[in-house]
Amino acid sequence: MIASPGLNLAQYWSAVAADWPGGFWWHWLVFTVIIIIFILLLPMGFIYIERRGIGRFQARLGPNRTGPFGLFQPVADAIKVLLKEDIVPTTADKVVHFLAPIVAFAPVMMVFAVVPFGDGALLADLNIGILYVVAVASITSVGIFMAGWASNNKYSLLGAMRDVAAVVSYEIPLVLSIIGVVLIAGSLSLNEIVQTQEIPFILFQPLGFIIFFIAGCAEINRSPFDLLEADSELTAGFHTEYSGIKFVLFYLTEYGEALAMSTILATLFLGGWRGPVLPPWLWLLVKILIVFCVMVWTRAAFPRARIDQLMALAWKFLLPLALINLLITGIEVLAWPEGLPWVLIFINIAITLVLVLLWSRKFKLGWGRVEV
């Protein structure tokens, strides 16, 4: 802590709510513990929900033998994987191989530092909230590429390169749809975005919601875009050569990213912790679960896209729609600067339908057979 002119340290204390007992460090400790517990327990709950949910979509029960209703299944999975031998290929790059899961997992935890669990209840009320989230979430793809490179396996490298290409392409529609919300809310801070959501933004930005959902699913490699970790595809993915704890970290990263994406979606579009009767953190949890259940639903229902179709979807379908969405939102915010009237909800939904139908007619997917 260097005291130098121009460096005002008091601003760090001002990020804390005025009535918080114990001051800065106590607040930091409590929220860090909450976030760590959140991010270690909820993915396990998500694994359970996904397996039971997909089972029910397929007219069967999911796992129900380990513990009552199969609740200990993720625990059993975790214990099983942790007991496995940690195999590192001899020709692999050892340092990179070791660091890759850590580099992939840490940003997922860092995303939750700015998510509000209640009115003003968050670890750090950064005024660049959502920009921080976007920046940090991109580091995961570096970790994945490190994993693919360090395995010294041409299938892993192929999978990792595909993953990096897909993630980088889908960042752009993702960010553009976020900017629509930011324009309406008037601030980048997630706390303020939730505080301005009298009416949830999904109604004002239906197109933004759809674009964010699709781009989000593609970012976290979930079906229908899970061509990297699918069993019936050729390349077993970037985590072929991982076993034991490192594999657990990758698995946790996948579900942690799903959790992070659901949380951001719930916070930006569905109103975060807002709701009538229940305590705010419970509302947030309910909304996260609803979003995750929709993700499970799409996983059960759709086949997989091919890699070039994936890229074509990002560049030719989502990007123009996101730009048009941004334009329309900008016009609306300029026309009604003190708050958008609720009439706009219907107009926006109508515009969404028209745009999606129009763009579907013009959308051409890329290449057919290549002459060799």
Add this chain to the structure above:
Amino acid sequence: MLKFEHYGKGIVKGLIVTMRNLLRHPITTQYPEQRLTTSRRIRGNELIWDNIKCTGCATCAKACPQGAILIVTAVNAVENRYAVEKYEVDTGYCIQCGLCVEACPYEAIYMGYAYERAKYRRGELVQTDEMLLASEERRPSGYMYPDIAAKLPEQTLLVDRDKVKK
């Protein structure tokens, strides 16, 4: 070149069908607490032998495509039947095809009704003489024997459990 010509209608239909299946009762049978009744003619994985009716003619051994039945009889015939010294079935070789049951002219061999007759050691799969007789656990099935089939319980048919909502 493919156009997105259905405007997303196909995607929505897929979602609706999966949602409808979510609301149906799952079709899993929780084995071993719940079991479905097998067919009356099930060719279970053991053979049951009747040493009183058997004459040692070895038609079953000749009909078996795998050669899983071994019969050793004494040389002299008494009362128009051989004395069967050893009747051995190697259940490991048996493919449960039931050709032996069809071939026997004296109705002395049956297919088993139980299907949970696994053994811990491979040596126990070879069964001889007294091990092959019918007993409480080793009940015969109705394959080729309609009178035995009439006494066995009815089979659960999954088509009876079907309910299609429009």
Add this chain to the structure above:
Amino acid sequence: MALKTEPFVLNIGPVHPSTHGVFRMRTTLDGEVIVDLEPVFGYLHRGIEKLAEERTYTGVIPLTDRLDYLASMSNNLAYVLAVEKLAGVGVPERAEYIRVILAELQRIASHLVAVGAFLNDCGAYFTPFLYMWREREKIYDFFEMLSGQRLMYNYMRVGGFNQDLPDEFLPAVRKFVKKMPEWVDEYDRLLAENEILLARAKGVGILPRDLAINIGASGPVLRACGVKWDLRKADPYSIYDRFEFDIPTGTVGDCYDRYRVRIEEMRQSLRILQQAAEQIPGGPVKSEVPHYLHPPVGEAYAHIEAPKGELGFYLVSDNSIAPYRCHIRAPSLINLTALRDMIIGWKIQDLIIIFGSIDITMAEVDR
């Protein structure tokens, strides 16, 4: 300055989660595009044709079960027709009707697996696969009621059947025929118009019509190319000329057409089943055949429209208790020869889909 690239060889090994059996493909890839493909099979060879020479004519029937294990009744039927042709044995009316019912039920079951596995390869995470397996379990129940086993039926015999239908069989089949079209419609609605599936399967893996006829392809693979050739109409065996049904054909011959042809064939099979279940007469189910058959010296070839294509058995007899030579014309093997031409120019992910759409059972290819 142009970048110099060279193609590399990728071995899609005998064991991996989406080949339908043990099948090895040595692909030469240029980036993602497949330049060459060399199939290596034979991993499941069990010598069925040689083993058939050492068993009696009735003892070969359990062997034929294990050829295309997803459609055992059809294999039994083809073999039994060949032996009857060889020995000049007739079959009573009721047995003919029962054969048709069983063959069509088996066709529905086999197409359910084919479509389910194809959609699973496309990536739909087992959902359509498990739905179709639900129906297949119902068909398993019927076959278990008749023969006692769920997969290796060993039910047909030379001259008919050894055991007649139990009393509850025909009402259950009628119930099935009444409810099944709704289920087929539901599965159709799940994925037939799905844009992702259309993007993955339409226009992919086109088999040109002339090539299909030249290599002798048969079954849904040939009909998807637009050739209206079905052995049940072109060379009717058993009593198929008494039933009314259509032959669905495709237009282009891509993966999507093969998928649609199979779904439509399921519907046509349900039509045949309904007519057969109404028209079936009473009477004996087996004609008089000696226990150990000694057919006269000669040869015979009988073919049927199995779910995968034209399945044929060629038998040579020398008046002894076992066939002198038994050769099996496996449809999967003949259809597989088109794989290389269909695949070149597509990507690895398309390879899995195209291979799944031809509907191969390696047990039939390797025998």
